[in-house]
Amino acid sequence: MSATQAWERYAAGARPRRQVNAAGASTWLNWTQYPDHGPDEALFGEVRGRRAVELGSGSGSNLAHLATLGAVCTGVDLAPSRTAAATTTWGHLPNLEFVTADAVDYLTDCQAAFDIVYSIFGAVWFTDPVILLPLVCQHMRSGGVFAFSHLPAATPSVTSGGVVSKWHYPADQWSNMLAAAGFQDVTTTIIPAPDTDKPGTLVVRALAG
Template sequence: MSLAESWDRYAVESKPRRTVNARGETTWLNWTQYADHGPDENVLGPVAGHRVLELGSGSGSNLAHLVTLGATGLGVDVAPSRETVARERWGSLPGLEFRAAEATEFLSETDETFDVVLSIFGAVWFVDPDTLIPLIRSHMAAGGVLAFSHLPPGSQGSQATRSGLRHDRTPEEWRRILTGHGFSDVTVSLIEPPEGRAAGTMLVRAMAH
C-alpha cells in the first residue's frame, strides 16, 4: 500500500470538523487535538498579505481561516481524498488552493517562497526532520515564521504508524535541529491538556534568518 493510499484510508475514519466552534465562529485555527482549546493564529503573527504554506492541510479548515484574515494559502496533503474534501468545502474562497503531494516531493519541485509555513499534527511529525526542515527553510523568506505542533515525545510510545515511526523530538532536539538548518528565535512550549485528558500538545515556533 502506498503512502497516499494509507493516509486515504485513515482519512475515511476521521470525523469532519464542525462547521461552527464554541464561540460561534465559522473559521478558526486550532493547534491542538482538542476542540476549542489552546492558542490561536496569533502564534504566527500578522498574516495579512503573506503567503502561507500548510504541510498536511487535511480538510483545509486551519488554512482557510488564515486566508479569511488576508493571507494567500497553499495546502499540501499526501492524501488525495483530503485535497478533494478541502476543495469541496473551501474551494470558493479566493486566494486559497490545495494540492495532493508528499511534502518533500512538493518542496523539491516548487520554486515558490513562503512567509509562513505551518504543520499541525502534519508532515513535520511524520518526515525525517533532517530531510524536511532544510527543504522548508529553502523555500522561506527571511524573517518568515515556521510553526508546528504534535504530541509531546513519549506520550504514545514509539509504535509504528501509517507512515512509519513518528519523528518525536524533545524541545532541546528541536532547538538544535532548527538552529542547525537556518532558523532562529526557536520557542518550544507544552500546551497542557483540558481537564480529564492525559496528553498535552507540543508547539514549536521559529523564524527563518
C-alpha cells in the same frame, strides 16, 4: 500498501470538523488535539498579504481560516481524497488552493518563497527532519514563521518499519535541529490539556534566518 493508501485509509475514518466553534465562528485555527483550546493565528504575527503553506492540510479547515484573514494559502496533503474534500468545502475562498503531494516533493519542486509554513499534527511529524527542515528553511523569506505541533515526547523515538514513519522528538531536540537547519529564535511550549489526565500538545515556533 503505499503511504498514499495508508493516508487515504486514515482520511476515510476522520471525523468532519464542526461547522462552528464555541465562539460561533465558522473558521478558526486550532493547534491542539482538543476543540477550542490553545493558541490561534497570533502565533504567526501579521497574516494579511502573507504567503502561507500548510504541510499536511487535511480537511483544509485551519488553512481556510488564514485565507479569510487575507493570507495567500496553499495546502499540501498526500491523500487525494483530502485534497478533493478540502477543495469542495473551501475552494470558494479567494487566494486558497489545495494540492496533492508529498511535502518533500512539493517543496523540492516549488519555486515560491513563503512567509508562513506550518503543520498541525501533520507532515513535520511524519517526515525525516534531516531532509524536511533545511528544505523548509530554503523556501522561506527572512523572518518568516515556521510552526508545528504534535504530542509531547519525553525521549526521542522514530517509528518506522511500515509505509508511514513518525519522528517523535522532545522539545530540546527540535530546538537543536531547527538551529542546525538555519532557523533562529526557536521557542517550544507544551500546552497542558484542558483535562489534566490527558496529554498536552507541543507547539514549536521558529523564524527563518
